[in-house]
Amino acid sequence: METSDYLGWIALALTPGLGARTAGRLLSEFGSPEAVFNASLTALEGQRLTAAVAQAIHSRQPMSMAAKELAQVQAAGCRLLTWDEPEYPARLREIYDPPTILYTRGNLELLSKPIISVVGSRRPTPYGNQMAEKLSRDLAARGMVIASGLARGIDASAHRGALAAA
Numbered sequence: 001m002e003t004s005d006y007l008g009w010i011a012l013a014l015t016p017g018l019g020a021r022t023a024g025r026l027l028s029e030f031g032s033p034e035a036v037f038n039a040s041l042t043a044l045e046g047q048r049l050t051a052a053v054a055q056a057i058h059s060r061q062p063m064s065m066a067a068k069e070l071a072q073v074q075a076a077g078c079r080l081l082t083w084d085e086p087e088y089p090a091r092l093r094e095i096y097d098p099p100t101i102l103y104t105r106g107n108l109e110l111l112s113k114p115i116i117s118v119v120g121s122r123r124p125t126p127y128g129n130q131m132a133e134k135l136s137r138d139l140a141a142r143g144m145v146i147a148s149g150l151a152r153g154i155d156a157s158a159h160r161g162a163l164a165a166a
Contacts, residue, residue, distance in 0.1 A: 003070065006080045008033025009101045010066035010073075017053045021097035024083075037063060078105045087111065115145040120154030129157040136161030 012023045012033050026047060030036045036044075037060055044054040056062060073080060081088050081102040089111045092098050104111075118136050120128065136146045136158040146162035148155035 001082070001085065003074070006082070006101070007063060007066045007070060008037060009080070009082045010069050011037060011060075011062035013099070013101050014065045014069060015053065015056050015062040017050060017056070019097065020099050022049070022053075023100050024097070027100070073103060076105070078103050079108070080104070081108075089115075091115075110145045113145050114143065115147045117147045118154065118158035119148050119151070122151055122153040122155075124153045124157070128154060132157035133161035133164070137165045140165035 012018060012026075015023075018026075026036045027033065029047060030039055030043075037057060039057070041054060041058045044057055045051070047054075049057070081104055083093055083098055083100055087108050088102065092102075116139060118132055118139075120132060124132070132154045138161075140146055140162040146158050148158055150156070150159070
């Protein structure tokens with residue numbers, strides 16, 4: 001996929017009030033992110049969107065936000081994956097509301113290995129941080145991929161542990 005092809009996908013993710021499940025419904029209905037953003041206000045409202053979400057999409061404001069986001073993604077050396085690409089994790093695609101786009105960096109082959117999420121408080125106790133790091137280090141040493149939302153606290157400790165096992 002060309003880099004510019006990701007703009008519509010990013011814009012969907014950045015549209016205020018538009019969740020992954022509703023974005024998926026819009027993609028099914030209109031066929032592509034570009035078609036969603038080119039739809040008439042009437043067509044968008046016909047999809048049972050709130051007025052604010054329909055107007056945000058119709059205004060195309062998320063597209064300009066997406067251009068800035070794409071520049072930051074490229075500067076960070078990240079790769080984007082949409083759910084219609086073969087590298088998108090098959091198991092993730094099967095959940096109730098899979099993310100429409102993933103920000104990735106590193107070895108994409110890891111996405112096909114067994115993955116466990118370690119998530120928790122953003123303000124954990126020192127014991128919580130120690131345990132998240134130890135558990136993640138041990139799991140990673142046994143071949144598990146550690147995933148999280150990259151938040152502070154337990155998530156960060158889990159990643160430190162996983163990286164220590166590498």
